[in-house]
Amino acid sequence: MKTTLQSNFCIAVVIWLLPTTTFSQSIEGPSFEDLLAGFSDPNRWLTYSGDYSGTRHSPLTQINPTNVEELRPVWTFQSGTTTRGRGWETTPLLDEGVLYVTGSNNLAWALDARTGRSFWQYRRNLPDDLTYGASAPVNRGFGMLGNQLFMVTLDAHLMSFDRRTGEVLWERELADYQIGYSATMAPLVVGNKVIVGISGGEYQTRGFIDAFDPVSGERIWRFNTIPGPGEPGSETWPNDPQILAQGGGGTWMNGSYDPDLNLIYWGVGNPNPDYYDENRPGDNLYTDSIVALDANTGELRWHYQFTPHDVNDWDSNHMPVLANIEWEGEPRRVVMVGNRNGFFYVLDRVSGEFLLGEPFTATTWAREIGDDGRPIIVNDGSLGCLPDPWGSTNFYPPTFFPGLDLFILTARETCATYVPELPANTRGQSNFGGTVFIDAEQGYGALRALDIHTGNLEWEFTYPSPTFGGVMSTASGLVFAGDHEGNFMAFSAATGENLWHYQTGTRIWGAAAITYMLDGLQYVLIPSGTTLTAFATRMP
Amino acid sequence: MSEFTSAQEVNPLAADPRAARAGGSIFRAQCATCHGADAKGIQSIEAPDLTLMFTRSESTDASVFRVIREGVPGSIMPPHAFPDAEIWMLVSYLRSVAIAGTSAQIDGDPRRGMTLFNLNCSRCHRVDNLGGSLGPDLSTITNRRSQDALTNSIRNPSAVIARRYKPVTLVTEDNGRIQGTVKSEDAFSIQIMDSNQVLRGFRKSSLQEVIHEDISLMPSFTESVLSGEDIDDVLRFLQSAR
Numbered sequence: 001m002k003t004t005l006q007s008n009f010c011i012a013v014v015i016w017l018l019p020t021t022t023f024s025q026s027i028e029g030p031s032f033e034d035l036l037a038g039f040s041d042p043n044r045w046l047t048y049s050g051d052y053s054g055t056r057h058s059p060l061t062q063i064n065p066t067n068v069e070e071l072r073p074v075w076t077f078q079s080g081t082t083t084r085g086r087g088w089e090t091t092p093l094l095d096e097g098v099l100y101v102t103g104s105n106n107l108a109w110a111l112d113a114r115t116g117r118s119f120w121q122y123r124r125n126l127p128d129d130l131t132y133g134a135s136a137p138v139n140r141g142f143g144m145l146g147n148q149l150f151m152v153t154l155d156a157h158l159m160s161f162d163r164r165t166g167e168v169l170w171e172r173e174l175a176d177y178q179i180g181y182s183a184t185m186a187p188l189v190v191g192n193k194v195i196v197g198i199s200g201g202e203y204q205t206r207g208f209i210d211a212f213d214p215v216s217g218e219r220i221w222r223f224n225t226i227p228g229p230g231e232p233g234s235e236t237w238p239n240d241p242q243i244l245a246q247g248g249g250g251t252w253m254n255g256s257y258d259p260d261l262n263l264i265y266w267g268v269g270n271p272n273p274d275y276y277d278e279n280r281p282g283d284n285l286y287t288d289s290i291v292a293l294d295a296n297t298g299e300l301r302w303h304y305q306f307t308p309h310d311v312n313d314w315d316s317n318h319m320p321v322l323a324n325i326e327w328e329g330e331p332r333r334v335v336m337v338g339n340r341n342g343f344f345y346v347l348d349r350v351s352g353e354f355l356l357g358e359p360f361t362a363t364t365w366a367r368e369i370g371d372d373g374r375p376i377i378v379n380d381g382s383l384g385c386l387p388d389p390w391g392s393t394n395f396y397p398p399t400f401f402p403g404l405d406l407f408i409l410t411a412r413e414t415c416a417t418y419v420p421e422l423p424a425n426t427r428g429q430s431n432f433g434g435t436v437f438i439d440a441e442q443g444y445g446a447l448r449a450l451d452i453h454t455g456n457l458e459w460e461f462t463y464p465s466p467t468f469g470g471v472m473s474t475a476s477g478l479v480f481a482g483d484h485e486g487n488f489m490a491f492s493a494a495t496g497e498n499l500w501h502y503q504t505g506t507r508i509w510g511a512a513a514i515t516y517m518l519d520g521l522q523y524v525l526i527p528s529g530t531t532l533t534a535f536a537t538r539m540p
Numbered sequence: 541m542s543e544f545t546s547a548q549e550v551n552p553l554a555a556d557p558r559a560a561r562a563g564g565s566i567f568r569a570q571c572a573t574c575h576g577a578d579a580k581g582i583q584s585i586e587a588p589d590l591t592l593m594f595t596r597s598e599s600t601d602a603s604v605f606r607v608i609r610e611g612v613p614g615s616i617m618p619p620h621a622f623p624d625a626e627i628w629m630l631v632s633y634l635r636s637v638a639i640a641g642t643s644a645q646i647d648g649d650p651r652r653g654m655t656l657f658n659l660n661c662s663r664c665h666r667v668d669n670l671g672g673s674l675g676p677d678l679s680t681i682t683n684r685r686s687q688d689a690l691t692n693s694i695r696n697p698s699a700v701i702a703r704r705y706k707p708v709t710l711v712t713e714d715n716g717r718i719q720g721t722v723k724s725e726d727a728f729s730i731q732i733m734d735s736n737q738v739l740r741g742f743r744k745s746s747l748q749e750v751i752h753e754d755i756s757l758m759p760s761f762t763e764s765v766l767s768g769e770d771i772d773d774v775l776r777f778l779q780s781a782r
Binding site for chain 1: 602606673731
């Protein structure tokens with residue numbers, strides 16, 4: 001009897017397993033090698049910037065300056081969730097025809113890249129007493145490794161999902177959201193580490209960058225952006241552990257990565273309180289700096305501070321843009337940053353050496369950056385206009401166009417007066433420490449292309465109001481950008497001439513485009529408001 | 541303040557027996573067209589059975605409040621701008637009709653059940669993050685469904701096929717056949733998980749045929765494959781998994 005059962009069982013197995021015998025071939029998802037390969041597979045977009053360099057420069061050429069005017073929407077996805085005060089800031093990831101997209105309020109989806117229809121949807125049950133997360137309920141995207149996705153949350157957790165089902169594999173608390181922490185950036189996957197940063201720099205917080213094991217979810221290292229008492233950098237603060245423990249220094253924008261040096265590059269945010277500085281004399285390291293960390297250990301290799309002793313909320317949370325270029329006749333590995341303080345910087349990314357710092361807006365914060373890399377700070381609105389707290393540019397990605405050696409970014413020309421005031425310093429409450437009066441009449445925005453060797457403005461296209469849209473470029477000579485009036489646009493990278501525009505219906509805020517090939521057709525995607533729209537030069 | 545407008549985590553009307561009754565009236569007027577008068581859902585429009593909802597660990601009064609208030613983006617479940625009190629009444633009502641799962645301990649051998657599960661089920665089902673994804677995660681299924689219902693599902697999977705797991709066969713232009721479960725579909729396109737557990741989207745214009753099958757992708761486990769005792773062991777294992 002027993003044997004009969006067994007053989008029946010075997011037959012059953014054979015029959016019903018037929019269509020499933022190839023399980024072992026099921027797609028494993030991208031490996032670290034795939035992430036390192038960056039843009040070499042045009043059917044993929046695997047990490048926030050498309051590759052580790054942060055240049056957001058795609059090699060695709062099907063859409064070019066001649067046919068770009070044929071671009072049309074081919075599908076629209078509706079998130080159904082609004083983002084009070086901000087925008088849909090996400091960068092979707094693409095692999096094997098599936099888009100993995102995060103939304104505001106910690107929604108997330110897997111979408112069919114051909115049609116925008118969803119495979120699954122995830123929605124996190126968020127607590128009602130969110131702190132910073134309530135004022136900026138945004139998210140900038142997933143990180144991906146294998147069949148795992150990684151997303152940070154407004155209540156300051158890191159989560160891992162199975163990308164096939166949207167099921168949660170694990171979640172870990174990064175910090176206590178009730179103090180003021182939140183998390184919004186897109187996790188950076190480097191080797192066997194998921195690297196994340198934290199938001200909430202105007203609360204009683206101390207910033208950090210964390211690396212987690214993707215499988216176990218255990219934390220491997222933490223880099224604190226505000227030194228502890230006695231640690232290097234603490235001499236730039238008052239000798240008061242209380243102040244250091246809530247020095248701010250958020251790390252809420254993604255970093256970039258140099259595999260040869262095994263260094264990650266990451267921007268650090270404002271000191272806390274933002275405007276009121278009586279109780280924090282000194283440079284306040286590592287606020288408003290870029291830090292270069294060993295990816296294996298999180299050890300600090302070098303840092304450069306853009307805005308020492310910031311009193312204007314000029315977080316340095318920008319995408320560090322890496323390029324290997326010719327600098328004064330020598331090959332140089334550089335990192336470039338267009339900063340909220342109004343200056344464009346080129347640094348040697350091996351040593352951190354300062355190479356260039358030139359203004360790209362009418363900032364009157366500093367007269368110039370000295371040869372030693374230290375700004376000669378004037379910080380005087382009486383001479384003209386100081387950039388407002390949103391800065392001369394912000395976290396939204398710029399692009400680097402290699403052939404033309406142009407750094408192209410969205411600039412904001414604004415005019416503001418800062419009136420500092422001792423803040424209440426309450427747990428869970430923001431701590432700006434003053435009031436800012438913005439003269440909206442004088443504000444405008446512009447897409448600006450800077451010569452990376454001189455910082456000179458090569459071309460610009462102006463927008464009616466200060467703009468929060470990111471930028472992407474393609475090797476065919478195109479630049480894609482969004483503005484505050486809702487236009488998604490294409491420009492000639494060489495001349496800045498506007499070649500195409502599409503009105504999305506609401507401001508493009510915090511997002512930059514992505515592009516990919518699918519079934520031989522090039523797509524360009526941009527989130528705006530509650531919509532994610534895909535464009536191509538013909539209906540697929 | 542978050543975007544979510546529920547005033548609290550706990551239903552303030554939980555102790556009031558009138559709340560569930562009042563909630564029932566609102567439900568029949570506003571929700572029954574989609575979720576059915578008995579709240580057991582309407583398959584054809586994919587409105588889920590709300591009597592099973594609270595057996596999922598992540599479903600709380602507050603989370604259900606939010607879903608009712610905000611709707612489910614991307615589905616026909618609409619947002620509802622009712623006063624807080626009325627939404628809490630709906631939550632009370634849904635609590636009152638919620639089905640308890642298999643609370644009594646199932647009589648079976650969990651160790652043997654695990655072996656049988658790994659052999660027969662885990663290629664398609666996950667338990668505690670291990671296993672395949674063609675079928676639903678079974679980690680908490682015993683909280684939600686009775687022993688009898690689960691036994692029936694295993695013996696005759698095609699009798700009731702779970703939402704979002706409807707079987708389909710796609711015939712490609714080169715006469716290839718792709719089997720999978722439907723995740724989403726509109727007039728012009730279909731999104732599936734194929735039998736290799738890969739998410740795939742198709743324009744229908746690129747397919748010869750879309751065949752909606754009646755037979756679940758889950759095989760029937762007859763007496764000759766799994767005895768009643770075997771199934772009890774498997775269910776006991778599932779019960780012990782979390």
